Amino acid sequence: xxxxxxxxxxxxxxxxxxxxxxxxxxxxxxxxxxxxxxxxxxxxxxxxxxxxxxxxxxxxxxxxxxxxxxxxxxxxxxxxxxxxxxxxxxxxxxxxxxxxxxxxxxxxxxxxxxxxxxxxxxxxxxxxxxxxxxxxxxxxxxxxxxxxxxxxxxxxxxxxxxxxxxxxxxxxxxxxxxxxxxxxxxxxxxxxxxxxxxxxxxxxxxxxxxxxxxxxxxxxxxxxxxxxxxxxxxxxxxxxxxxxxxxxxxxxxxxxxxxxxxxxxxxxxxxxxxxxxxxxxxxxxxxxxxxxxxxxxxxxxxxxxxxxxxxxxxxxxxxxxxxxxxxxxxxxxxxxxxxxxxxxxxxxxxxxxxxxxxxxxxxxxxxxxxxxxxxxxxxxxxxxxxxxxxxxxxxxxxxxxxxxxxxxxxxxxxxxxxxxxxxxxxxxxxxxxxxxxxxxxxxxxxxxxxxxxxxxxxxxxxxxxxxxxxxxxxxxxxxxxxxxxxxxxxxxxxxxxxxxxxxxxxxxxxxxxxxxxxxxxxxxxxxxxxxxx
Amino acid sequence: xxxxxxxxxxxxxxxxxxxxxxxxxxxxxxxxxxxxxxxxxxxxxxxxxxxxxxxxxxxxxxxxxxxxxxxxxxxxxxxxxxxxxxxxxxxxxxxxxxxxxxxxxxxxxxxxxxxxxxxxxxxxxxxxxxxxxxxxxxxxxxxxxxxxxxxxxxxxxxxxxxxxxxxxxxxxxxxxxxxxxxxxxxxxxxxxxxxx
Numbered sequence: 245x246x247x248x249x250x251x252x253x254x255x256x257x258x259x260x261x262x263x264x265x266x267x268x269x270x271x272x273x274x275x276x277x278x279x280x281x282x283x284x285x286x287x288x289x290x291x292x293x294x295x296x297x298x299x300x301x302x303x304x305x306x307x308x309x310x311x312x313x314x315x316x317x318x319x320x321x322x323x324x325x326x327x328x329x330x331x332x333x334x335x336x337x338x339x340x341x342x343x344x345x346x347x348x349x350x351x352x353x354x355x356x357x358x359x360x361x362x363x364x365x366x367x368x369x370x371x372x373x374x375x376x377x378x379x380x381x382x383x384x385x386x387x388x389x390x391x392x393x394x395x396x397x398x399x400x401x402x403x404x405x406x407x408x409x410x411x412x413x414x415x416x417x418x419x420x421x422x423x424x425x426x427x428x429x430x431x432x433x434x435x436x437x438x439x440x441x442x443x444x445x446x447x448x449x450x451x452x453x454x455x456x457x458x459x460x461x462x463x464x465x466x467x468x469x470x471x472x473x474x475x476x477x478x479x480x481x482x483x484x485x486x487x488x489x490x491x492x493x494x495x496x497x498x499x500x501x502x503x504x505x506x507x508x509x510x511x512x513x514x515x516x517x518x519x520x521x522x523x524x525x526x527x528x529x530x531x532x533x534x535x536x537x538x539x540x541x542x543x544x545x546x547x548x549x550x551x552x553x554x555x556x557x558x559x560x561x562x563x564x565x566x567x568x569x570x571x572x573x574x575x576x577x578x579x580x581x582x583x584x585x586x587x588x589x590x591x592x593x594x595x596x597x598x599x600x601x602x603x604x605x606x607x608x609x610x611x612x613x614x615x616x617x618x619x620x621x622x623x624x625x626x627x628x629x630x631x632x633x634x635x636x637x638x639x640x641x642x643x644x645x646x647x648x649x650x651x652x653x654x655x656x657x658x659x660x661x662x663x664x665x666x667x668x669x670x671x672x673x674x675x676x677x678x679x680x681x682x683x684x685x686x687x688x689x690x691x692x693x694x695x696x697x698x699x700x701x702x703x704x705x706x707x708x709x710x711x712x713x714x715x716x717x718x719x720x721x722x723x724x725x726x727x728x729x730x731x732x733x734x735x736x737x738x739x740x741x742x743x744x745x746x747x748x749x750x751x752x753x754x755x756x757x758x759x760x761x762x763x764x765x766x767x768x769x770x771x772x773x774x775x776x777x
Numbered sequence: 778x779x780x781x782x783x784x785x786x787x788x789x790x791x792x793x794x795x796x797x798x799x800x801x802x803x804x805x806x807x808x809x810x811x812x813x814x815x816x817x818x819x820x821x822x823x824x825x826x827x828x829x830x831x832x833x834x835x836x837x838x839x840x841x842x843x844x845x846x847x848x849x850x851x852x853x854x855x856x857x858x859x860x861x862x863x864x865x866x867x868x869x870x871x872x873x874x875x876x877x878x879x880x881x882x883x884x885x886x887x888x889x890x891x892x893x894x895x896x897x898x899x900x901x902x903x904x905x906x907x908x909x910x911x912x913x914x915x916x917x918x919x920x921x922x923x924x925x926x927x928x929x930x931x932x933x934x935x936x937x938x939x940x941x942x943x944x945x946x947x948x949x950x951x952x953x954x955x956x957x958x959x960x961x962x963x964x965x966x967x968x969x970x971x972x973x
Contacts, residue, residue: 261794353878353910356902360913367912368834430832434870463781470779479781480788487792491800501862502800502808503870509799517792553788557795566844567873568860570807576798639849643840643877714877717850721880722908729910 254558254576258583262554281538281545283470284398284529286313293536293605316400316467323402324393325674327409331389332667332674334417336750338381341424343743345374350739354732364428372427372439378655379437379514380420380448385413386663387522388455391478393670394529395459398475399466405458412454419447435503437511438492445493452489456482473545477525480553484517501569508560515654516556520622523662524552524591527619530669531598534612535605540597544590551587555580562633565642581633588626595619610685614665617693621657625650640715645728645735646707649700656742657696664692664749671756680759684752688745695741698734706731812866815964819867819956826956829949830872833914840874841883841960857884857962864962879911886961895954896931896946904937917950 282290287310349371352358359365364373396403403409423440426432432439440448459482463475471479492498492510528545532538539545561569561577599616606612628650631637641647668685672678679685706728713724812818819827830836843851845859852858860883865871874881889895897904900918902911920942924930929951931944938944946954 261791352912356910356912360915363833363916366833366914366916368832368837371837372834432831432834434831434836434872436837436875471781471784476784479784483785483788484792487789487796491796498804499808499869500810500865501871501873502803504873505803506800507870509795513792513795550787550791553791554794557792558798560795560799563875564873566848567842568862568864570803573799573803635848643875645878647875715849717853721854722906725878725910726908732910 254579258554262550280470280542283468283472286310291536294533317397319402320396321673324396327406328389328393328674330410331385331413335382335385335389336753338377338385339746340750342374342377342382343746345370345377347739347743349374350736354729369428373424376424383519390526390666391522394474395478396462398472399462399468401465401467403458404461404465408454409458412451415447415451419444419451435507442493442495452486474525474529476549477521481518481521488513505569505573508563512560513557519659523659526662526666527615530615534609535602541594544594548587548590555583565635565638578633581630584626585630588623592623610689611665611669613689614661618658618662621653625654625658640711644707644711645703649703649707653700677756680755684748688749691741691745695738695745699738702731702734807862810862810866813863813966822952822955823959826952829953830956836872836874838876838878839882840877842873843881843883855888856881860962861966882960883962886958887963892954893932895957896950897933899950900931900944901937904934917947919945921945
């Protein structure tokens with residue numbers, strides 16, 4: 245088969261398949277209006293952003309909001325409080341560990357003789373500790389914690405078997421401690437994203453299964469007819485990740501360049517089919533909640549979801565452009581990378597139309613600021629990623645810091661920002677205490693946003709110059725190194741701001757926990773707009 | 778959407794399509810590509826060195842995949858011809874790498890055949906490559922008053938030798954260097970991929 249026919253058939257097959265899926269999921273809805281998007285609101289609640297004190301509001305607006313539904317929501321929150329709290333505490337720890345390791349690695353790239361006496365502090369290891377602490381610590385702990393909070397609310401039922409999730413979370417974290425320990429000691433499976441020894445992966449599998457089980461049991465006991473968009477993303481992510489993780493880590497199964505294609509099938513799908521859906525689900529839930537208005541278009545959500553499910557899984561081969569792997573595979577991945585523009589545009593338009601006319605809410609809600617910035621960065625990083633896959637761009641950016649900048653735009657600018665917002669929303673609801681210093685939330689936001697902006701701009705420019713220098717064989721290789729130095733230093737400055745923002749965030753969380761009784765402050769996680777319940 | 782069964786079934790189908798393309802087909806077609814004639818299996822010292830290479834994360838800054846002439850000037854940088862699947866037959870796992878913070882190493886054994894260069898460069902990269910941002914690996918060496926019989930003493934440029942001491946390579950450093958020197962894909966390969 246020649247490349248063109250593979251290209252065309254992949255294209256046609258994808259479109260036909262996507263159309264079929266959307267049709268099959270859509271068919272029963274034809275007779276209904278778009279009320280699928282209203283399922284997250286209690287009757288009469290539309291038009292009112294969610295606040296912390298529903299009971300008081302009930303007195304104020306007697307009869308307008310279905311009080312039973314609000315009580316059900318409170319019961320759902322109560323059933324998840326302990327386990328969500330545990331996941332979030334772990335997320336905070338891994339966030340700090342990961343950012344300290346990341347900043348150390350960043351500084352080492354422009355100060356190569358700093359901290360060289362210990363093997364575990366050398367760049368190759370501390371960088372790997374950073375990646376794994378984010379990939380298996382911060383991101384899944386924050387994401388799963390948020391999923392555990394949202395899913396019972398969406399299904400209007402209590403979490404079933406929360407103690408299994410607690411045990412699973414504990415096992416998962418024990419595995420991560422063991423995994424990071426072995427990486428620091430120098431035991432590694434040797435593939436990016438899959439470094440943790442497979443013996444320890446068994447613990448992750450057991451822990452992950454115990455976390456997933458209650459969510460599936462809860463799904464089966466749902467009290468709503470309609471599954472909201474966030475449930476699609478979170479539900480599928482919880483099935484996708486175990487398949488990815490298991491297939492990728494079976495010892496002895498993968499060899500030679502097949503191991504390399506599998507490596508990037510896994511590496512990219514952890515991002516695309518695990519963190520991304522968890523974060524998108526959070527946006528689909530919190531954004532309408534915080535402005536009190538349902539998602540604009542239910543059909544666009546369907547396109548966004550099935551488009552992601554269809555195309556994202558096949559894009560991993562673009563990490564191997566020019567490599568010793570079958571050419572058809574790389575071409576397929578490039579095609580599907582471009583196809584990803586479709587679901588990304590669907591999501592972007594949908595969010596934009598939903599927010600339209602409600603931008604003023606951004607002033608009052610820090611949660612919304614994080615979520616909106618995250619949503620924008622999803623669009624930015626996805627579109628950037630699609631074009632980065634093209635051979636003409638990839639030949640410059642591949643093997644350079646440009647890719648690192650792109651990865652951080654996605655995993656920090658998008659995923660992490662959304663999880664920050666989610667945590668600000670959820671923590672008061674599971675602890676019964678409000679954030680004591682709302683100004684620290686703004687400080688956190690601006691430090692993190694400025695930090696990632698400096699980080700991204702520096703490394704993007706530096707990476708592009710590096711790639712251009714490497715492509716010009718008349719310039720010595722050392723020139724491609726020297727040219728990046730100021731940008732690597734710039735990255736460390738951005739990174740330091742990000743770390744500082746995390747310290748502020750964590751200190752605020754600790755203050756919330758050890759502070760006095762919950763103080764209700766109108767301006768922190770809720771909207772203070774007049775008339776808001 | 779009303780049915781969780783259809784949702785999960787749909788989701789797993791899309792993942793199955795992706796897995797078929799990126800994992801199953803490569804498994805069936807390239808997993809067991811036989812070694813190219815001229816490629817030798819690693820010796821045990823080289824394999825121990827390869828473990829060191831993985832342990833210290835060399836692949837996070839160095840690729841092992843020169844690209845074709847038509848695509849990028851890798852060969853003109855003396856990094857070697859484009860590699861093919863059979864070049865990695867003994868590599869478990871393959872260490873293709875994703876970054877070129879440092880140069881490609883697939884043929885470093887050809888470019889730098891000297892043990893002393895490699896040892897000195899690992900001890901202090903800036904001794905041989907001014908401006909390099911590669912970390913120094915002093916923990917792969919011992920600095921002592923004098924070497925025992927049978928030990929490998931690293932000869933460094935004068936500015937980089939500790940005063941009145943000798944730098945002795947630990948076995949890990951010797952293994953790593955023997956792996957680096959084994960990186961040689963300069964033998965010819967006749968393969969559709971490399972011709973293209």
